[in-house]
Amino acid sequence: MERVTEKPTVVSAEAIEPMPTGTGNDVAVFPYLVFIEFLSALLISIVLLAWSLLIDAPLLSEANPGTTENPAKAPWYFVGLQELLVYFDPWIAGVAIPTLIIVALMAIPYLDTSKNAVGRYTWSERRLVTSHFLFGFALWWALIAIGQFLRGPNWQIYWPWESWTIQKSAEEQLWSFPWWVGLPAVAVYFGVGLALPRRRWPWLYEGLGRSRYLTVMALALLLYGVPIKIFLRLLLGVKYVLITPWFNI
Numbered sequence: 001m002e003r004v005t006e007k008p009t010v011v012s013a014e015a016i017e018p019m020p021t022g023t024g025n026d027v028a029v030f031p032y033l034v035f036i037e038f039l040s041a042l043l044i045s046i047v048l049l050a051w052s053l054l055i056d057a058p059l060l061s062e063a064n065p066g067t068t069e070n071p072a073k074a075p076w077y078f079v080g081l082q083e084l085l086v087y088f089d090p091w092i093a094g095v096a097i098p099t100l101i102i103v104a105l106m107a108i109p110y111l112d113t114s115k116n117a118v119g120r121y122t123w124s125e126r127r128l129v130t131s132h133f134l135f136g137f138a139l140w141w142a143l144i145a146i147g148q149f150l151r152g153p154n155w156q157i158y159w160p161w162e163s164w165t166i167q168k169s170a171e172e173q174l175w176s177f178p179w180w181v182g183l184p185a186v187a188v189y190f191g192v193g194l195a196l197p198r199r200r201w202p203w204l205y206e207g208l209g210r211s212r213y214l215t216v217m218a219l220a221l222l223l224y225g226v227p228i229k230i231f232l233r234l235l236l237g238v239k240y241v242l243i244t245p246w247f248n249i
Helices: 029-054 076-084 090-111 127-150 179-200 202-236
Strands: none
Touching: 076 090, 076 127, 090 202, 127 202, 179 202
C-alpha cells in the first residue's frame, strides 16, 4: 500500500487580508482612559468626603407611631417614584413604569444592533440614540430633584424662597378629559408618533425593520408621554387624559 501524504497549503503574504488598524486617531485605553477615570473617581471621593465632614446628615427626631411626618418622603432614590404617584395611578407609577424602564434597558442590545461607532463614544455619529437616552436619564433625575427639594407639606410644591411654615392647601381643582376626547387624543398621539418618524427618517425604519421599529417607537412614545402628562397636570390641572373601567392615564 502506498502512503498518501497531503502537501501543506502555502498561502502567499499577498493573499492574507490585513487587520484593520484604525483611523490613525485612536488612543489606547490604558493608560490614557484608565488614568482619567482614576482621577475622576478620586475627585468624586474627595468631594463626598468633604461633604460628609462639613455638612451634618439631615436626621430627624425619634419616630412617633402616633404622628405622621408631613411630608413623608421615601429615600432619595425612591422619591422619583413617589413624585410619579402625583401624576399617575399607583400601579402605573409604582409597577408599570419601573418595569418598562428595566425591560427597555435590557432590550437595548437586541433593538439597537447597528455596528456604527462601536467603540467610539462620539455624539456626532449616534446623535439620535444618545439624545433619547440622555433625555430619559435627565427626566428621572428631574423627578428626584422635584420630590426631594420642592415638595413640602401636603406634598405641595414650595419654591426655594417659600417657607414651609405657611402650609398650602392640599385641595386641588383637577379635571379629566371625557373618554370621547381622551381616547382620540391618545390614538392620535401614538398614530402620529409611529408614522412621522418613518417619513422623517426613512432609514430608521429600513434599518430596524417593522417589529423592532414598532417596539422602539412605542417605548419612545411612552417615555415622552410622561413629561407631557406632568405638564398637563401642573399647567392645566388635568388629572387624567383617558378614563377607562380598567385603568386611568
